[in-house]
Amino acid sequence: MNGPIVRVENVVKTFGPTVRALDDVSLEFEPGIVYGLLGPNGAGKTTLIRVLTTLLKADSGYAEVAGIDVRKDPVAARNHIGLAGQFAAVDDYLTGRENVEMVGRLYNLSASDAKQRAADVLKRIHLDDAADRTVRTYSGGMRRRLDLAASLVGRPSVLFLDEPTTGIDPQSRLDLWDLIRDLIVTGTTVLLTTQYLDEADQLANQIAVIDRGKLIAQGTGNELKDKMGGSVIELHVAEEDRPRTLEALAAISGEATFEAGHQSIRLPAPDGSQTLLAVVRRLDATSITVQDVALKKPTLDDVFLALTGRGAAEAEAERESPKKPERRRRRERSAV
Amino acid sequence: MATATRAPRHTRISASHAVKDIAVITRRNLLRNIRLPQLLIFATIQPVMFLLLFNYVFGGAIGGAIPPIAQGEYINWLLPGLLIQVAAFGAGQTALGLTEDLSKGVIDRFRSLPMARSAVLAGRTLSDVIRNGFVIGLMVAMGFLMGFRYQTNFVAFLAGLAVAMVFSYALSWIMATIGLAVKNPEAAQSAVFLGVFPLVFASSVFVPTDTMPAWLQGFALNQPITVTVNALRGLMLGREALADFKPGMSANQVAEAVANAPTVEGQVLLSLGWALAIMIVFVPLAIRVYRRTVS
Ligand SMILES: Nc1ncnc2c1ncn2[C@@H]1O[C@H](COP(=O)(O)OP(=O)(O)OP(=O)(O)O)[C@@H](O)[C@H]1O
Ligand SMILES: [Mg+2]
Numbered sequence: 001m002n003g004p005i006v007r008v009e010n011v012v013k014t015f016g017p018t019v020r021a022l023d024d025v026s027l028e029f030e031p032g033i034v035y036g037l038l039g040p041n042g043a044g045k046t047t048l049i050r051v052l053t054t055l056l057k058a059d060s061g062y063a064e065v066a067g068i069d070v071r072k073d074p075v076a077a078r079n080h081i082g083l084a085g086q087f088a089a090v091d092d093y094l095t096g097r098e099n100v101e102m103v104g105r106l107y108n109l110s111a112s113d114a115k116q117r118a119a120d121v122l123k124r125i126h127l128d129d130a131a132d133r134t135v136r137t138y139s140g141g142m143r144r145r146l147d148l149a150a151s152l153v154g155r156p157s158v159l160f161l162d163e164p165t166t167g168i169d170p171q172s173r174l175d176l177w178d179l180i181r182d183l184i185v186t187g188t189t190v191l192l193t194t195q196y197l198d199e200a201d202q203l204a205n206q207i208a209v210i211d212r213g214k215l216i217a218q219g220t221g222n223e224l225k226d227k228m229g230g231s232v233i234e235l236h237v238a239e240e241d242r243p244r245t246l247e248a249l250a251a252i253s254g255e256a257t258f259e260a261g262h263q264s265i266r267l268p269a270p271d272g273s274q275t276l277l278a279v280v281r282r283l284d285a286t287s288i289t290v291q292d293v294a295l296k297k298p299t300l301d302d303v304f305l306a307l308t309g310r311g312a313a314e315a316e317a318e319r320e321s322p323k324k325p326e327r328r329r330r331r332e333r334s335a336v
Numbered sequence: 337m338a339t340a341t342r343a344p345r346h347t348r349i350s351a352s353h354a355v356k357d358i359a360v361i362t363r364r365n366l367l368r369n370i371r372l373p374q375l376l377i378f379a380t381i382q383p384v385m386f387l388l389l390f391n392y393v394f395g396g397a398i399g400g401a402i403p404p405i406a407q408g409e410y411i412n413w414l415l416p417g418l419l420i421q422v423a424a425f426g427a428g429q430t431a432l433g434l435t436e437d438l439s440k441g442v443i444d445r446f447r448s449l450p451m452a453r454s455a456v457l458a459g460r461t462l463s464d465v466i467r468n469g470f471v472i473g474l475m476v477a478m479g480f481l482m483g484f485r486y487q488t489n490f491v492a493f494l495a496g497l498a499v500a501m502v503f504s505y506a507l508s509w510i511m512a513t514i515g516l517a518v519k520n521p522e523a524a525q526s527a528v529f530l531g532v533f534p535l536v537f538a539s540s541v542f543v544p545t546d547t548m549p550a551w552l553q554g555f556a557l558n559q560p561i562t563v564t565v566n567a568l569r570g571l572m573l574g575r576e577a578l579a580d581f582k583p584g585m586s587a588n589q590v591a592e593a594v595a596n597a598p599t600v601e602g603q604v605l606l607s608l609g610w611a612l613a614i615m616i617v618f619v620p621l622a623i624r625v626y627r628r629t630v631s
Contacts, residue, residue: 054447075346076346076347078451083448085444093368093371094367103445106357106449107450108450134371150445154449
C-alpha cells in the first residue's frame with residue numbers, strides 16, 4: 001500500500017467538561033515501522049489507541065487505519081488491526097492455546113486455520129512449552145506475551161500495543177523488545193505507547209511525544225535529541241586544574257563551563273567525537289590529567305524536560321489527582 | 337475528507353458468521369465452569385441447603401397449609417419454587433460474568449475484533465442458561481432423593497423445567513443490563529441480591545401467598561416469580577396445587593377451591609408472557625447499554 005497506514009487528523013476526545021484527553025491530535029506514518037507514542041500517565045495514549053481500534057468514537061476529527069475510516073467502517077478496520085491493551089486481556093481458566101485459538105476464530109478463521117496459526121504464533125512468542133497450561137499458572141511476563149500472541153493471530157497489518165512492558169520484570173521486558181523488533185522484520189506495522197523513554201528510543205523508528213492530549217513533538221529519536229542541541233562533553237579534572245582547563249578549552253568553545261552540581265566541566269560538542277578528540281588533544285598538550293571524560297547524547301528525558309518544561313515524573317504527578325480511582329485500582333491489580 | 341470516497345458502504349457481518357461468534361463465546365464461558373468446578377458446586381450448595389433447611393425445618397409447620405395435592409409432602413410444594421429461586425439467582429451470574437470481563441479488558445479485546453456485536457451478550461446469556469439448566473438438573477435429582485414426586489406426567493414435568501429455563505433466560509437479560517450499568521463485580525453482586533431477594537421471598541416460592549397480608553398478596557400474586565412458580569407447580573402437581581387451600585376444608589370446599597383456582601395453562605401463558613415482555617424491553621436495552629458502556 002502507498003501512503004500512510006495510520007492517519008489521524010485533528011482528533012478531539014473529551015471526557016466531561018474538564019478532561020481533554022485528546023486535544024486536536026494529528027499524526028500519520030508509513031507502513032513497516034514501529035511508531036512510539038511517548039507520554040506520562042494520563043497523557044492520552046490509551047485514548048488515542050482506543051479511537052484507532054474502534055473502541056471509542058472521537059468527538060471530532062478523522063482517523064484512518066489501513067486506508068479505512070475507523071468511524072465509518074469499524075468492522076472493516078477491525079479486520080486489519082490487532083490490539084494488546086494496557087491490561088493483558090487473557091482468560092485465566094483457559095489454556096494459552098485456547099486463548100489464542102479463540103481469538104483466531106473471532107477473526108473469522110476456520111477452526112483448523114485458527115489451530116495452525118495459534119501454534120505458529122505461540123511458537124514465535126516462545127510460549128509453545130506452556131501453551132497447554134491454564135493461564136492461571138502464568139507469570140506476568142508470560143501473560144503479556146500471550147496477550148501479544150492473541151493480537152497477532154489475525155495477522156494484522158497494524159498492531160497496537162498499549163504499554164506492552166508495564167509491570168513486568170527487566171528480563172521479560174528485554175525479551176518483549178526482541179519480539180517486537182522481530183515483528184517489523186515480518187512487515188507488521190506497530191504503534192506502541194510507553195512511559196519509558198528508553199523503550200521508545202530502543203524500539204521506535206518514529207516517536208511522538210504526547211502530553212495533556214496534545215502532540216508536542218514528533219521525529220526519530222535522534223531528531224528529537226537534535227532539538228536539544230546535540231551532544232555534550234562532560235569531563236572531570238582535579239580541582240586545582242579547573243581554571244587552567246577552562247582556559248585551555250576556551251580555544252575550542254567559548255561555552256565551556258564548570259557545573260557545580262555534577263562537579264564536572266561541560267561544553268557543547270557540535271561535531272560529536274571530532275570535538276571530543278580536539279578536547280583530548282588540547283588537554284594532553286597542556287599536560288592536564290583528565291580523570292574522566294564522556295561524550296553524552298541527550299536522553300529523551302532531557303527532551304521531555306525541554307519540550308514541556310517539566311520532567312516526565314513531574315508531569316505524571318500532576319495527573320495523579322484528577323485520575324479516577326477506579327482506573328488506578330485496575331492498574332495495580334494487573335501490575336502483579 | 338480525502339478518503340471519504342474509499343469506503344462507500346460499511347462492512348456487515350453475515351448471520352452465519354454471527355452464529356459462529358456466539359458459539360465461540362458460549363463455549364469460552366462454559367469452559368470456565370468446567371475448569372473451575374467450584375463455581376458450580378457453590379452455585380448448587382446454596383439452593384440444596386435451602387432445600388434441606390426448608391424441607392426439614394419448616395416442612396412440619398408449613399406442611400398443613402399447602403394444597404392436598406402435594407400429598408402433605410412439603411418437598412413436592414417446595415421444589416418447583418426453589419427451582420425458580422435457582423433460576424433467578426443463577427441469572428445473576430450474567431451480571432457478574434459481564435462485569436468481570438469488562439474489568440479485565442476482555443470486552444475491549446472482543447470489541448476490537450471483527451466479530452458480531454451481539455455475540456458477547458448472546459453468548460453470555462446462552463452459556464448462563466445452560467449452566468443454570470445444569471444446576472436445576474442437580475436440584476431436581478436432589479429433590480427426587482428427598483422424596484419429591486411429580487403428580488402429573490413426565491411430559492408435563494419436563495414442560496415445567498422448560499418454563500423455568502425460559503424464565504431464567506429472560507432474567508439474564510435484566511441482569512446483563514444491571515451488570516453493564518454498574519460495571520463493577522462487587523456492586524453487581526449486591527444489586528442482583530437486592531433485586532432478587534425480595535422478589536423471591538414475596539412470592540409463592542416458600543409459602544402460599546394467601547398467608548400473606550392483603551397488601552403484599554396483591555403484589556405477590558402477580559409478580560413474575562409467583563406466576564412462574566405457579567406454572568411449574570401446575571405442570572408438576574396439577575391444577576389443585578394452585579387452589580386457595582385452607583386447613584380443615586371439607587371435600588366439597590376443596591373441590592370448589594380447585595374450581596376457582598387459576599388454570600395451569602393460564603399461569604404458563606402468563607409466565608411466558610412475562611418472559612417475552614422482559615426480553616422485549618431488556619434485550620434492546622442491554623445492547624444499548626453495552627454499546628454505551630464500552631464506548
Ligand atoms: N472513560 C473515561 N472517563 C473519564 N475520563 C477518562 C476516561 N478515559 C480516560 N480518561 C481521562 O483522559 C485522560 C487521558 O487518559 P488515557 O488513559 O488516555 O491516558 P494514558 O496516556 O493512557 O495514561 P496511562 O499512562 O496512565 O495509561 C486522563 O486524564 C484520564 O483520566
Ligand atoms: Mg494508558
